[in-house]
Amino acid sequence: MTPPPIRTLVVDDDYRVAAVHAAYVEKVDGFTVVGQAHTAAAALDAVTELDPDLVLMDVFLPDGDGLTVVRSLMDRARHPDVVVITAARDMSTVRTAMQLGAVHYLVKPFGFAALSERLSAYRRLHLRIAGLPGEADQTAVDELFGILRSQPASARRPAKGHSAPTLELVRNAVRTAPDAVSASDVAESIGISRATAQRYLSYLESYGVVRLQLRYGSTGRPEHRYSPA
CATH class of the missing domain: 3.40.50.2300 (Response regulator)
Structure with missing residues (x-):
C-alpha cells in the first residue's frame, strides 16, 4: 500500500x-x-x-x-x-x-x-x-x-564527465578555505585548470553542497565566489 x-x-x-x-x-x-x-x-x-x-x-x-x-x-x-x-x-x-x-x-x-x-x-x-x-x-x-x-546522494554520484576524486578535491578546497573562494583559487590550490574548477563548482552549487556568492567590484562583471553550504 x-x-x-x-x-x-x-x-x-x-x-x-x-x-x-x-x-x-x-x-x-x-x-x-x-x-x-x-x-x-x-x-x-x-x-x-x-x-x-x-x-x-x-x-x-x-x-x-x-x-x-x-x-x-x-x-x-x-x-x-x-x-x-x-x-x-x-x-x-x-x-x-x-x-x-x-x-x-x-x-x-x-x-x-x-x-x-x-x-x-x-x-x-x-x-x-x-x-x-x-x-x-x-x-x-x-x-x-x-x-x-x-550527504546528498546525487552529489556522491558525479554526473557523466565528472571524476569523483576531483569532485571531492574541489569540495574539500571550498570546505577548508578560510574565506569564500573563486574558481581560480580552487584551480591553483589543487592543480587543475580554472575552467575545470568552475565546472565542478557549478555542479556542486546546483546540488546545494556549496553556496554561490556574487562579489561586485567597482567595474566589470561580478566575481563568482563559493563557500560551504
Whole structure:
C-alpha cells in the first residue's frame, strides 16, 4: 500500500518565493502542499486548521520571528516537523533552529535539487520511523539520525564527465578555505585548470553542497565566489 503524501505547509513572507517553494515541493515524490502562509499569525492559524506533517518555515516574517513560531508549535501536544528556510546565516539563528528541533536548515537562495535532496531524506526518515516497532535499539537509532545527516546522494554520484576524486578535491578546497573562494583559487590550490574548477563548482552549487556568492567590484562583471553550504 502506498503511504499517504507528506502534507506540507510553506511559510514565506514573499508571495512569489512561497509559490516557487510550493512548486518545488509538489515536484518531489511523496509530498503535497496543503497551504501557504506569509505571516507568523497566519502560519500558526494554518497549522491549527490544516494539521500539516511538515512546515517549511521562513525566519524573517513581517509580524514576528519564524523561530518564535516554531517554539510555539513545539509546545503543542501534536506538532509538525520543521525545515527552516531562510537567508539568515548567523550562528545564533542556526543554533536556535537546531535547539528547537528543526530537521533541516536551508540557506536562501537555493535550487530545486537542494530542497529535493533534503525532502527525500526526510521522507526516508518518515517511512523508516513508521516501520519500526515501539522500541528501537542503538543500531536503529543510529540509522535514523544518519538518514538526515548523510550527504546528498546525487552529489556522491558525479554526473557523466565528472571524476569523483576531483569532485571531492574541489569540495574539500571550498570546505577548508578560510574565506569564500573563486574558481581560480580552487584551480591553483589543487592543480587543475580554472575552467575545470568552475565546472565542478557549478555542479556542486546546483546540488546545494556549496553556496554561490556574487562579489561586485567597482567595474566589470561580478566575481563568482563559493563557500560551504
